Amino acid sequence: xxxxxxxxxxxxxxxxxxxxxxxxxxxxxxxxxxxxxxxxxxxxxxxxxxxxxxxxxxxxxxxxxxxxxxxxxxxxxxxxxxxxxxxxxxxxxxxxxxxxxxxxxxxxxxxxxxxxxxxxxxxxxxxxxxxxxxxxxxxxxxxxxxxxxxxxxxxxxxxxxxxxxxxxxxxxxxxxxxxxxxxxxxxxxxxxxxxxxxxxxxxxxxxxxxxxxxxxxxxxxxxxxxxxxxxxx
Amino acid sequence: xxxxxxxxxxxxxxxxxxxxxxxxxxxxxxxxxxxxxxxxxxxxxxxxxxxxxxxxxxxxxxxxxxxxxxxxxxxxxxxxxxxxxxxxxxxxxxxxxxxxxxxxxxxxxxxxxxxxxxxxxxxxxxxxxxxxxxxxxxxxxxxxxxxxxxxxxxxxxxxxxxxxxxxxxxxxxxxxxxxxxxxxxxxxxxxxxxxxxxxxxxxxxxxxxxxxxxxxxxxxxxxxxxxxxxxxx
DNA sequence: GAGTGGTCTAGACCACTTT
DNA sequence: AAGTGGTCTAGACCACTCC
Numbered sequence: 273x274x275x276x277x278x279x280x281x282x283x284x285x286x287x288x289x290x291x292x293x294x295x296x297x298x299x300x301x302x303x304x305x306x307x308x309x310x311x312x313x314x315x316x317x318x319x320x321x322x323x324x325x326x327x328x329x330x331x332x333x334x335x336x337x338x339x340x341x342x343x344x345x346x347x348x349x350x351x352x353x354x355x356x357x358x359x360x361x362x363x364x365x366x367x368x369x370x371x372x373x374x375x376x377x378x379x380x381x382x383x384x385x386x387x388x389x390x391x392x393x394x395x396x397x398x399x400x401x402x403x404x405x406x407x408x409x410x411x412x413x414x415x416x417x418x419x420x421x422x423x424x425x426x427x428x429x430x431x432x433x434x435x436x437x438x439x440x441x442x443x444x445x446x447x448x449x450x451x452x453x454x455x456x457x458x459x460x461x462x463x464x465x466x467x468x469x470x471x472x473x474x475x476x477x478x479x480x481x482x483x484x485x486x487x488x489x490x491x492x493x494x495x496x497x498x499x500x501x502x503x504x505x
Numbered sequence: 506x507x508x509x510x511x512x513x514x515x516x517x518x519x520x521x522x523x524x525x526x527x528x529x530x531x532x533x534x535x536x537x538x539x540x541x542x543x544x545x546x547x548x549x550x551x552x553x554x555x556x557x558x559x560x561x562x563x564x565x566x567x568x569x570x571x572x573x574x575x576x577x578x579x580x581x582x583x584x585x586x587x588x589x590x591x592x593x594x595x596x597x598x599x600x601x602x603x604x605x606x607x608x609x610x611x612x613x614x615x616x617x618x619x620x621x622x623x624x625x626x627x628x629x630x631x632x633x634x635x636x637x638x639x640x641x642x643x644x645x646x647x648x649x650x651x652x653x654x655x656x657x658x659x660x661x662x663x664x665x666x667x668x669x670x671x672x673x674x675x676x677x678x679x680x681x682x683x684x685x686x687x688x689x690x691x692x693x694x695x696x697x698x699x700x701x702x703x704x705x706x707x708x709x710x711x712x713x714x715x716x717x718x719x720x721x722x723x724x725x726x727x728x729x730x731x732x733x734x735x736x737x738x
Numbered sequence: 739g740a741g742t743g744g745t746c747t748a749g750a751c752c753a754c755t756t757t
Numbered sequence: 758a759a760g761t762g763g764t765c766t767a768g769a770c771c772a773c774t775c776c
Contacts, residue, residue: 276764302742313766318743326559328738334743335773352737358682445738449591451728452685452703470685470703493685500683502735504585505561509745535761546747551762567762568754 277312281320284310286329289340289442290482296436297342300330328444329481341442349430352446352478355401355493356501363498365399365407365429372396372422374415381412384477386484389414393421395431398462401498405463412488417441432478435486442481449475450500453492463494472500510545514553517543519562522573522675523715529669530575533563561677562714576675582663585679585711588634588726589734596731598632598640598662605629605655607648614645617710619717622647626654628664631695634731638696645721650674665711668719675714682708683733686725696727705733 285306288294300321301309307317321338324330332338343351350362357363377385377392385392395411411431413421418439421427428434435441453473460467472495478487493500518539521527533554534542540550554571557563565571576584583595590596610618610625618625628644644664646654651672654660661667668674686706693700705728711720726733 278764304742315767316765319764321743332743333774335741335775337742337774354737356682445736447736448734449589450683450705450733450735452705452726453728454703468701470687472683472685472705495684495686501681502683502737503678503680504587504735505678511745537761548748549746552745554762565762566755568756568760570755570761 277316278320278323281306281310281312281317282324285320285324286481289329290440292440294340296340296442298340300338300340302337329442343432343436343442345428345430345433348432348436348443352432352443352476354500354502355406355495355498358499360501363401365401367397367426367429368400368405369398370396370426372425372427374422377412377414381488384485384488385412385414386486387414387416389416391415393418395421395427397427399429404494404497406494406498408459408462408492410490414486417486431487435480441484441486443478443487444481445483446476446478459492463492465494465496471495474500510549511553511556514539514543514545514550515557518553518557519714522562523673525673527573529573529675531573533571533573535570562675574675576665576669578661578663578666581665581669581676585665585676587733587735588640588728588731591732593734596634598634600630600659600662601633601638602631603629603659605658605660607655610645610647614721617718617721618645618647619719620647620649622649624648626651628654628660630660632662637727637730639727639731641692641695641725643723647719650719664720668713674717674719676711676720677714678716679709679711692725696725698727698729704728707733 285300294300303314303317303321307314321330321332325332329341330338331341355363373394374391375394377389381392382388382390392415393413397409398405399407401407432443435443451473452470454468455463455465455471457467459471460469472493474491474493476489477485478489480486518533527533536547536550536554540547554563554565558565562574563571564574588596605626605628607624607626610622614625615621615623625648626646630642631638632640665676668676684706685703687701688696688698688704690700692704693702705726707724707726709722710718711722713719
């Protein structure tokens, strides 16, 4: 055997999720069923399920079963939206403005997004926090994967739920690059600050359950009242 | 049994590390030895060791053994120092200036640091990246735990190695709160930027292997050439 | 009561490192 | 050759959920 048997179990389950055979929130076969199907022992199926749980791909509940991780609007939004009150309280963003366009991919977009798309959708949004316009976001998606997303406006606040429910893309990881920048004229107007005021710029590349880079996002935040909070380990 | 047996194994090992009986980098007993010592099966000792490995507390190597995680200057520094080149390359900071003082703890320091210390050490440093003064840092430590650290100046660039090797504190987790701020007069002078220029302010609370909050740190970074990079999942 | 995952054991064989 | 961790199996009992 070139690879461990539990890896075969993992691959099988991830493939079934990716193909839509297993839906987010849906129940997986039990340890015994999986073991019998794939031809391994119950302990090996168990190890695979535990590893999938560690990766956040499945959730296991004693007495009930194993389920494909369904990111709720709450968990999905706040796992990747890190702005918090200074005491750590979560805040619900509210949509102020939204534009969706389809256009040619820039060279860097084509090179960094999955499958090197020639066309992308760009979702531009301005959202408020606690009644104050606080975020400007631009999300860029490969058009082949998210076909027709421009006809779904207005989009929900939690985009990743939309990706999951309508396009089968479960976002599990995002790499972010953070800088302090001075507000330009457009940003100052949209966020109601002075030009040159310090803003937090966050550039993100989000990956789905198969590790495919499926979204580039650039966000600009006011952080005079709120903070970006993260844990390192 | 109120708690799982593997938890007993974990607690035993963590206690031995915390007490100095097991040193960072040192070898742990084998799975069989641990099982015999604590009175569990080899599989249970194995599970405990694997969980400790996931938490980054031990490292396991096939054919060699299990070892207490020794954070090298490289891994320790760059796991918690997130400034990178825009392409992700790591950068080695160099010390420009350092001051260590002992003083009364502020109320918030006393309340958030381990054991509510009345006295703290404060380490103020300015460091350069790629030849440009880029970071101002202030680390605040409980004096009872870090007794005499003020006599160790000049300190190494990787403070967490010092904490580990001389005070038995292995830093494994840090909660950070990030804001974009405008440079004040002092910061502008130290970092050679205009007053009001955007800077990244990072406030950190670092916890050791026992979960004790042992350092408050406030850093201010220039991010015009570099970026703070982090992965969310 | 039936089915699920959680814990624990005992043993086997393999791959790797060290002596 | 001896010792280590890595994989895999088979089986037991428990705690929990659902019917």
